Amino acid sequence: MAYADASHSAHHDTDHSQPPTGIKRWLFATNHKDIGTMYLVFSLTMFFVGGSMAMLIRAELFHPGLQLFDPVFFNQLTTNHGLVMIFGAVMPAFVGLANWMIPLQIGAPDMALPRMNNLSFWILPFAFMLLLGSLFVPGGGNAGGWTMYPPLSLQAGDCFPMLIFAVHLMGASSIMGAINVIVTIMNMRAPGMDLMKMPLFSWSWLVTAYLLIAVMPVLAGAVTMLLMDHYFGTSFFNPAGGGDPVMFEHIFWFFGHPEVYIMILPAFGIISEILPTFSRKPLFGATSMIYAIASIGFLSFIVWGHHMFADGMPVAAQLFYMMTTMLIAVPTGVKIFNWTATMWRGSLSFEPPMLFALAFLFLFSIGGFSGLMLAIVPADFQYNQTYFVVAHFHYVLVPGSVFAIMGAVYYWLPKWTGHMYNMTLATTHFWLSAIFVNVLFFPQHFLGLAGMPRRIPDYAVQFTDWNMVSSIGGFCFGLSQILFIIVIVQCVRGGKKATAKVWEGTQPTGLEWTIPSPPPFHTFVTAPDIK
Amino acid sequence: MSVTEPSVKRRIRNGALGLMSLALLFYFGFIAYYLYHRHH
Numbered sequence: 001m002a003y004a005d006a007s008h009s010a011h012h013d014t015d016h017s018q019p020p021t022g023i024k025r026w027l028f029a030t031n032h033k034d035i036g037t038m039y040l041v042f043s044l045t046m047f048f049v050g051g052s053m054a055m056l057i058r059a060e061l062f063h064p065g066l067q068l069f070d071p072v073f074f075n076q077l078t079t080n081h082g083l084v085m086i087f088g089a090v091m092p093a094f095v096g097l098a099n100w101m102i103p104l105q106i107g108a109p110d111m112a113l114p115r116m117n118n119l120s121f122w123i124l125p126f127a128f129m130l131l132l133g134s135l136f137v138p139g140g141g142n143a144g145g146w147t148m149y150p151p152l153s154l155q156a157g158d159c160f161p162m163l164i165f166a167v168h169l170m171g172a173s174s175i176m177g178a179i180n181v182i183v184t185i186m187n188m189r190a191p192g193m194d195l196m197k198m199p200l201f202s203w204s205w206l207v208t209a210y211l212l213i214a215v216m217p218v219l220a221g222a223v224t225m226l227l228m229d230h231y232f233g234t235s236f237f238n239p240a241g242g243g244d245p246v247m248f249e250h251i252f253w254f255f256g257h258p259e260v261y262i263m264i265l266p267a268f269g270i271i272s273e274i275l276p277t278f279s280r281k282p283l284f285g286a287t288s289m290i291y292a293i294a295s296i297g298f299l300s301f302i303v304w305g306h307h308m309f310a311d312g313m314p315v316a317a318q319l320f321y322m323m324t325t326m327l328i329a330v331p332t333g334v335k336i337f338n339w340t341a342t343m344w345r346g347s348l349s350f351e352p353p354m355l356f357a358l359a360f361l362f363l364f365s366i367g368g369f370s371g372l373m374l375a376i377v378p379a380d381f382q383y384n385q386t387y388f389v390v391a392h393f394h395y396v397l398v399p400g401s402v403f404a405i406m407g408a409v410y411y412w413l414p415k416w417t418g419h420m421y422n423m424t425l426a427t428t429h430f431w432l433s434a435i436f437v438n439v440l441f442f443p444q445h446f447l448g449l450a451g452m453p454r455r456i457p458d459y460a461v462q463f464t465d466w467n468m469v470s471s472i473g474g475f476c477f478g479l480s481q482i483l484f485i486i487v488i489v490q491c492v493r494g495g496k497k498a499t500a501k502v503w504e505g506t507q508p509t510g511l512e513w514t515i516p517s518p519p520p521f522h523t524f525v526t527a528p529d530i531k
Numbered sequence: 532m533s534v535t536e537p538s539v540k541r542r543i544r545n546g547a548l549g550l551m552s553l554a555l556l557f558y559f560g561f562i563a564y565y566l567y568h569r570h571h
Contacts, residue, residue: 109534112543175554183546187539213550217558225562236565247568251561 019521027122030114031521032099035121037416039096040409042124044485046088047402049132051478053081058440058474061467064459074457075143076135082146083163086263087170088128090397093405094266095120095177098205101412102181104512104519105199107190107528112183120176127169134159134166145455147252148223150237150245154230164227171216178212181205190511192530196287199510203290204269207297211258211265214301219255222248246311253304261300263397265293267364267404268335271357274411275339277508278354279346285338292331292338299328309377310384318377325375332368336361351503352426356407359399359434367395370445385455388448394441399434406433406484413488414502418518419495426487432480439473 019025019034029035057077060068069077099117103110111117135141139157142148153160185206189198198206225236226248235241237248268289276283283289305313305321339361348354370392374380383389414420443466448454452463459467498517501508511530515523534540 112534113547116547175551179547179550179554182550183543186546187542188534213554214557217554217556218561221558221561221565224558225565236569244569247565251565 029118029121030110032103032111032114032117033416033519033521035111035114035117036096036099036101038121039092039099039124042121043089043093043096043405044488046084046092046128048481050081050084050089051481053077053084054474055478057081058471060457061459062471063468064461064464066458069457071457072140072143075145075455076141078455079142079145080131080135083131084128085397086146086259087167088124088131090263090401090405091170091174092124094205094208094263094401095174097201097266097270097405097408097412098177098181100416101512102184102202102205103188104515104523105202105510106185106188106193107511107524107530108184108188109522109525111180112188113180116176117180120173120180123169123173123176127166127173130162130169131166134162137162147249147256148226149252150226150229150243150248151239153226154238156230160230161227164223167223168220171220174212174216178209178216181209182213190524190527190530196290197530199269200272200283200286200289200293201266201269204265204267204272204293207293208262208265211262211297211300215255215258215262218251219259222251222255246308249308249311250304253307254301256307257304258297258300260393260396261296263401264364265297267360267401268293270404270408270411271339271360272335273508273510274353274357274407275342277411277503277506278349278351278357279343280348280506281342281346282509283338284341284344285334288334289338292334295331296328299324299331303328306375306380309380322375322377326372329368329372336365349505351410352423352430353407353411355427355430355434356403356410359430360403360407363395363399363403363434363437367392367397367400370395383448385453386448387444387452387454390454391441391444391448394444398441399437403433403437406430409488412512413491414498415512415517415519417491417495418498418516419491420498420502421487421491421495425483425490429480429483429487432483433477436473436477436480440470440477441473443467443470443473 019031020028025034026038029038056068057074060066060074099111102108137158139159141159142153142156142163144153144156148163156163185198185202189195195203225234228234229236229238229241229243233241235243237243237245239245272283272286272289303321303325305317306325309318309321350358370388374383374389374392410421410426447463447466447470450463452459452467500516501513502517511524511528512519514528534543
């Protein structure tokens, strides 16, 4: 794929528009870069809020017995940690990256619906004020787990409607963001930018956006029915009135499993951008990567039952969900193979984005393999509700999604700010994160296999040693993230000037590297030429 | 192609409305499906 120099149109754009100043710039933002920045800052804030909850959880679990809180508050922490990290940290981070990068990658002047873009961001702070505010109402916050299974979740007090309204708002925000991504990609690509020429990050987001539109309304429907059960006397899920709580689980996981892929497909796109750049080779099998993303997206809709094996279901259904779940390993294997082949005989260099991408490759695979173990029905009966499950999904989400987000920030930060960041500090951040994420989560496999149940504040003494190791890993991982803030703040404030291509000596493909660093407030008002 | 062209504006508007309708269909569809499931 060859792009003509688009800097002419980019330079031209600076002549006629400067960003508004003061608070209005952010409150009434319609510029995709400003909205992207707000999403990323919001996500980072929530990462630390959710991370603080995780620190408290690990502090309580450092020793057996009850040290710091009563069990109800512990359950409130686990519930809200999950909700904050999923809906507040990971998803908004990807939406922020999409806002920043999709228009730049496809040569569009902005997102297709900029005012809706503003609304979808500004909904989020209110949603999280409600969610976090629910911790302070009489009776405390929601403690029934992020999955909100009835009838337990229906026993909540005043915090319950706050949770439901917050989930509705988050869903509305995500759906609007997804609509924006799809209509932008389908209608605003620069002439000559065929879909198959589109960069992998934009492709991964196109599939993710369709998943979001299909499943977020399903979650909204499920929680609406929960609200009706709680306040309007219906019995959708309340067994006391003839309702079916297992049906909630089916509806929830019809949302919940594609949600897992919503949090990992954009990460796949990011890795597909970083690895070729620092291998100095084109992405191996780019077309098959696109088909693999689409296949994973499709399969994500037909595997939800694997979350419910232990509920009891017909053997035929167990076999179906087991097989379809294992089938996902095929397109995922294609991706891992292609990433490895991209590096094969490449001229590798190990800048921070590449380090995070490499760690992703190894550590996400660990989460993938433990996922395969959990897909085996009889084995799942043993692992179910143990720390093995906690270890599995944290491997997928932390050194998977979160490392990809950090890699993306380190990859594009010089483009966004126009400054190179402190490489030594960023590399230190990587090594501390990569070491301590394993100290934190790997022992949880052992705990789970030994039978330690999840979602408990106290445990039998034989689990003490690995819990202490895990907690120490957690505290160190958490503290290491302060370096991330320092690197970002330093880079925003100044530093060595970044060139348009940023990563000298590499051949990054994509239109974003043809415009200056930082990009002007408006880019690609005149569509670039793509040969 | 420019976003100010009426045909592009129309495609963006129709695309957004279509996707929003799809989302609403999923929202009400699942509730309707569940009600049907309960009564049959």
